[in-house]
Amino acid sequence: MSTGNEMLLEKLQANFNEVEPPLSHQEAFEEASRCLYCYDAPCITACPTGIEIPSFIKKIASDNLLGSARKIMEANPVGASCARVCPTEELCEGACVLNGSTQPIMIGKLQRYATDWAIHNEKVLFKSGKPNGKSVGVIGGGPAGLSAARELGLMGYGVTIYEAEEEAGGLDTYGIVSFRLPKRVSFWEVDQVKQVGVDIRTNTRVGRDVSLEELKENHDAVILSVGMSDVPMLGIEGEELNGVHDAIEFVKQTKSGQLSQAFAGKKGVVIGAGNTAIDGATCAVRLGAENMKILYRRSEKEMTAYDFEYEFAKQDGVEFRWLTAPKRLIGDEAGNVCAIECEKMELGEADADGRRRPMPIPDSTFTLEVDFVIKAIGQTRYTDLLEQFNIHHDGGVVTLNDDRFETSVNNVFSCGDVIFGKGQGEAMVVTASEQGKQTAYQVHEKLSGLQAESTA
Amino acid sequence: MYTNVAGIKSPNPFWLASAPPTNSGYQVQRAFEAGWGGAVWKTLGEPIINTSSRFAAVSFNGQRVAGFNNIELITDRPLEVNLREIEETKLRFPDHAIIASLMVEPEQEKWHEIVKRVEAVGVDGLELNFGCPHGMAERGMGAASGQVPELVEKQTYWVKEVAQTPVIVKLTPNITDITVTAESAVQGGADAVSMINTINSLAGVDIHTWNTVPNVDGKGAHGGYCGPAVKPIALNMVAECARNPSINVPISGIGGIGDWQNTVEFMLMGASGVQVCTAAMHHGFSIVEDMIDGLSNYLDEKGIGSVQEIIGKTVPKYSDWGDMDLNYQTVARINNDVCINCNKCHIACEDTAHQCIDMLKGEDGEPILQVREEECVGCNLCSIVCPVDGAIDMIEKDNNLPPLSWNTRQNAINAKSLANS
Numbered sequence: 073m074s075t076g077n078e079m080l081l082e083k084l085q086a087n088f089n090e091v092e093p094p095l096s097h098q099e100a101f102e103e104a105s106r107c108l109y110c111y112d113a114p115c116i117t118a119c120p121t122g123i124e125i126p127s128f129i130k131k132i133a134s135d136n137l138l139g140s141a142r143k144i145m146e147a148n149p150v151g152a153s154c155a156r157v158c159p160t161e162e163l164c165e166g167a168c169v170l171n172g173s174t175q176p177i178m179i180g181k182l183q184r185y186a187t188d189w190a191i192h193n194e195k196v197l198f199k200s201g202k203p204n205g206k207s208v209g210v211i212g213g214g215p216a217g218l219s220a221a222r223e224l225g226l227m228g229y230g231v232t233i234y235e236a237e238e239e240a241g242g243l244d245t246y247g248i249v250s251f252r253l254p255k256r257v258s259f260w261e262v263d264q265v266k267q268v269g270v271d272i273r274t275n276t277r278v279g280r281d282v283s284l285e286e287l288k289e290n291h292d293a294v295i296l297s298v299g300m301s302d303v304p305m306l307g308i309e310g311e312e313l314n315g316v317h318d319a320i321e322f323v324k325q326t327k328s329g330q331l332s333q334a335f336a337g338k339k340g341v342v343i344g345a346g347n348t349a350i351d352g353a354t355c356a357v358r359l360g361a362e363n364m365k366i367l368y369r370r371s372e373k374e375m376t377a378y379d380f381e382y383e384f385a386k387q388d389g390v391e392f393r394w395l396t397a398p399k400r401l402i403g404d405e406a407g408n409v410c411a412i413e414c415e416k417m418e419l420g421e422a423d424a425d426g427r428r429r430p431m432p433i434p435d436s437t438f439t440l441e442v443d444f445v446i447k448a449i450g451q452t453r454y455t456d457l458l459e460q461f462n463i464h465h466d467g468g469v470v471t472l473n474d475d476r477f478e479t480s481v482n483n484v485f486s487c488g489d490v491i492f493g494k495g496q497g498e499a500m501v502v503t504a505s506e507q508g509k510q511t512a513y514q515v516h517e518k519l520s521g522l523q524a525e526s527t528a
Numbered sequence: 529m530y531t532n533v534a535g536i537k538s539p540n541p542f543w544l545a546s547a548p549p550t551n552s553g554y555q556v557q558r559a560f561e562a563g564w565g566g567a568v569w570k571t572l573g574e575p576i577i578n579t580s581s582r583f584a585a586v587s588f589n590g591q592r593v594a595g596f597n598n599i600e601l602i603t604d605r606p607l608e609v610n611l612r613e614i615e616e617t618k619l620r621f622p623d624h625a626i627i628a629s630l631m632v633e634p635e636q637e638k639w640h641e642i643v644k645r646v647e648a649v650g651v652d653g654l655e656l657n658f659g660c661p662h663g664m665a666e667r668g669m670g671a672a673s674g675q676v677p678e679l680v681e682k683q684t685y686w687v688k689e690v691a692q693t694p695v696i697v698k699l700t701p702n703i704t705d706i707t708v709t710a711e712s713a714v715q716g717g718a719d720a721v722s723m724i725n726t727i728n729s730l731a732g733v734d735i736h737t738w739n740t741v742p743n744v745d746g747k748g749a750h751g752g753y754c755g756p757a758v759k760p761i762a763l764n765m766v767a768e769c770a771r772n773p774s775i776n777v778p779i780s781g782i783g784g785i786g787d788w789q790n791t792v793e794f795m796l797m798g799a800s801g802v803q804v805c806t807a808a809m810h811h812g813f814s815i816v817e818d819m820i821d822g823l824s825n826y827l828d829e830k831g832i833g834s835v836q837e838i839i840g841k842t843v844p845k846y847s848d849w850g851d852m853d854l855n856y857q858t859v860a861r862i863n864n865d866v867c868i869n870c871n872k873c874h875i876a877c878e879d880t881a882h883q884c885i886d887m888l889k890g891e892d893g894e895p896i897l898q899v900r901e902e903e904c905v906g907c908n909l910c911s912i913v914c915p916v917d918g919a920i921d922m923i924e925k926d927n928n929l930p931p932l933s934w935n936t937r938q939n940a941i942n943a944k945s946l947a948n949s
Contacts, residue, residue, distance in 0.1 A: 101590060105589040108872060110872065111870070111875035112871050113870075133590075169869055170868070173916050
């Protein structure tokens with residue numbers, strides 16, 4: 073007989089099952105048959121990794137699922153994750169010519185169908201290239217690092233990924249909520265990278281477990297793809313209280329080990345309104361929180377979360393409090409957070425980034441009772457690591473030389489979220505993947521002397 | 529809607545063809561209740577034994593039953609049972625047409641005997657099955673006799689010797705020129721011809737088991753093909769017979785008809801009525817409701833009082849290639865406001881036709897497709913592959929040249945060389 077705790081746990085676990093149902097074989101076939109198989113298709117151009125979409129869809133229609141999965145993963149080493157997390161309506165599906173006549177093809181769901189098939193049937197899609205005797209070290213095994221490593225492995229490089237966490241996959245493994253992207257999908261992608269001969273050393277933090285000197289000595293080139301770090305401090309009173317969480321860490325906990333039962337029936341707030349804030353709020357709801365409010369100092373219009381994420385949070389019953397800034401966190405005698413003092417804001421002149429600056433409204437302070445607080449106001453940078461490498465950066469965003477993904481340090485390249493920001497790049501998984509590929513090609517050009525030849 | 533095919537009257541032109549849907553009185557009565565105007569009873573003859581596993585179909589791009597294949601033979605129920613049920617059905621539905629499909633060995637007495645027996649229970653007409661392509665043909669019946677013009681004529685003649693009701697001869701398409709056997713039927717005294725029976729076919733091969741589809745315990749044999757895929761073949765055969773002056777009897781059109789539009793096409797091409805099977809097998813008898821309704825609305829909209837008025841209206845427009853005007857020209861024109869830029873027209877033209885559709889940028893940099901009309905031969909391929917209605921029009925291009933057919937041209941050349949010699 074189950075105890076009350078076991079029953080609660082089972083219930084919570086069910087909340088974290090993937091929400092989007094997969095296409096059935098019949099649905100996939102019918103949807104694939106509907107694809108027009110455009111020539112010079114706009115969906116391909118709209119995909120940052122340039123997946124030959126009509127081609128993989130045609131292969132679903134012809135029941136060549138192995139070929140379909142290979143076509144997807146060839147262009148995008150994290151194509152199974154992207155099938156689930158890409159904002160497809162802004163990318164491939166947004167570009168589908170059928171938007172003008174009927175309904176766009178469900179490209180994301182078809183991509184998931186083909187890659188799910190490969191995952192389910194434990195297919196190995198690629199083999200490593202003929203060894204060329206050269207070696208590349210990749211720091212960080214997230215989407216960008218995995219993508220770079222896979223491409224280099226295919227070309228015959230000896231590749232080692234240094235991953236600080238227990239598992240590789242980065243954001244896909246730890247940062248994207250389970251009910252959107254189960255860990256097993258990310259693990260399969262990691263496994264595909266291992267299959268091309270890439271050595272992945274987990275629990276290995278560069279600068280602590282392995283020195284920079286070792287890396288430079290052991291590898292002909294190094295790729296820095298460490299992504300971003302924790303949520304920054306709010307800089308307000310009470311931040312050290314129990315029950316104040318970092319959204320990144322909060323989501324990661326829901327993807328590691330047993331789900332926490334400490335949030336059931338509790339009231340919480342999330343500070344910030346990006347996609348991570350939505351993840352924090354919806355995870356809390358699924359952990360049984362009774363009420364979740366998202367506090368944002370700007371308005372709905374300035375919110376950076378995708379529309380579908382916003383919609384999803386509303387469906388989960390998350391409440392939004394616009395133009396509301398936290399002023400102070402209040403604790404009880406035991407040191408647990410019990411309330412948050414906020415003040416109302418109004419929007420002033422546009423900032424340097426074009427968004428209107430929020431200004432406090434005098435005497436508008438009010439207090440909300442809370443049992444926990446989740447901070448989701450962006451992510452900090454691995455600035456120390458960049459300093460150790462002597463890599464030029466702008467506030468933790470790596471400065472690149474030309475378009476070659478090379479940093480200010482010779483033979484040290486960089487891609488992914490660590491180069492995102494300050495007007496550079498995009499923060500999507502799919503762009504990280506493409507950058508990884510391009511970085512691999514740049515590494516190859518440099519190490520094989522192709523670059524010297526082409527510029528000679 | 530009233531229809532009369534060689535004296536066989538029915539409330540509408542929609543008959544069920546001789547096939548599994550007309551196997552029993554129960555089925556035919558259900559069909560009449562649903563609205564079918566007539567039914568050709570599943571072929572009567574010496575009862576046979578059918579195989580288990582009989583049908584197969586071809587799907588195309590997710591569309592099921594684009595084509596249909598069967599290895600079922602004629603009725604496997606005793607003749608007496610069928611005759612009793614025909615009689616009952618006719619009593620219940622006196623205004624609906626019941627036609628008995630017949631197939632016996634090519635002997636005069638056998639034909640005389642069966643004709644007398646079925647006419648005795650009150651059928652409205654007879655259809656001689658000279659078309660069944662499988663099984664029966666191996667025993668010298670069906671298509672085996674339908675492929676020999678002399679046998680078609682002789683057997684029709686034997687039937688006509690005793691028949692009191694109109695005789696329709698059902699022809700096989702598994703022959704080089706169907707007008708030859710149609711003419712033989714007319715010579716034998718047929719009151720009408722019906723076409724087409726099924727086309728020799730093998731639906732497929734299972735690529736995993738390497739068995740044929742269908743297979744009977746690992747063995748396959750050719751079957752007969754029908755359904756939407758055969759419509760163009762059937763339509764041409766009907767048209768060729770309709771425009772042949774020696775075949776001056778009504779035609780009952782069969783082959784891939786599934787809706788009122790197909791029906792109109794067959795009737796315009798010379799059919800006096802139509803027979804349907806695959807569409808009913810795919811969707812049930814109720815499809816006839818829209819066939820009747822759609823045809824009726826079509827006639828009203830065109831201001832045509834009787835369906836019989838449309839019979840053969842397109843026949844004069846069907847002729848030989850040599851009679852077509854070689855100076856007539858059409859070109860493709862793309863409507864960029866409707867076009868969705870799938871570029872299918874471009875690649876079809878570029879790879880497989882005449883390389884005259886360009887992918888360009890418009891004034892605002894938006895992609896547009898444009899036909900170089902001077903190089904377009906008017907082949908229609910672009911408008912065929914275009915997925916959006918109205919995006920590509922084929923328009924007539926006036927080139928100020930007088931009409932000139934191949935035949936006129938050759939005649940003129942011959943006349944000139946004759947004059948010069």
